[in-house]
Amino acid sequence: MSDFFLGAAALIVAITAIGLFRVLSGPARADRMMAAQLLGTGGVAALLLAEARGTRGAADVAMVLALLAAFSGIAFVKAVNDARRRDDDAEGFADDARD
Numbered sequence: 263m264s265d266f267f268l269g270a271a272a273l274i275v276a277i278t279a280i281g282l283f284r285v286l287s288g289p290a291r292a293d294r295m296m297a298a299q300l301l302g303t304g305g306v307a308a309l310l311l312a313e314a315r316g317t318r319g320a321a322d323v324a325m326v327l328a329l330l331a332a333f334s335g336i337a338f339v340k341a342v343n344d345a346r347r348r349d350d351d352a353e354g355f356a357d358d359a360r361d
Contacts, residue, residue, distance in 0.1 A: 305327045
């Protein structure tokens with residue numbers, strides 16, 4: 263069973279490293295946000311593996327990471343929505359100025 267946990271932890275670290283590369287090189291903000299969500303998920307999975315191995319307090323840290331990932335996703339969607347509204351308002355203002 264120890265080999266299974268070691269293999270699972272190695273897979274999680276590899277996926278998290280790929281996600282970190284995507285965060286740094288993502289062409290769009292949405293790509294970077296999805297990669298950051300992947301990092302949060304990888305952190306939760308690693309901490310839950312630590313909890314299965316008997317590490318104390320790992321479940322609490324995993325819950326905090328899950329909440330941070332959820333709140334960052336919500337904040338990202340709100341920021342994109344607000345930016346689109348500002349762009350729409352600016353286009354409407356420009357159309358009014360032309361008339």
